Amino acid sequence: MDKHEATASNNFWWKRLDTGVDEPCSAAPKPGDLCPECGEAELDYDGLFVLICPACYHVAESGVFS
Helix, strand or coil: CCCCCCCCCCCCCCCCCCCCCCCCCCCCCCCCCCCCCCCCCCCCCCCCCECCCCCCCCEEEECCCC
C-alpha cells in the first residue's frame, strides 16, 4: 500500500490516530510561572537568557535566536 493511500480504517499516514484519550496541552513555560520542579519560586531569565528557577536552579527553557 502506498503511504499516500488511506488505510482500512480511513486514517491517513499523516494524521495522528485517535486514541480516545484527552491529552493535556503543555504550554511553554514563561517568566513569572511557578517552577514545575519545586513549585516554590517564579521562573526568571538569567544573564544568558536561560529561563531558570532561582530556588532549585531547574532550567525550564534555554536557547535563544538572533
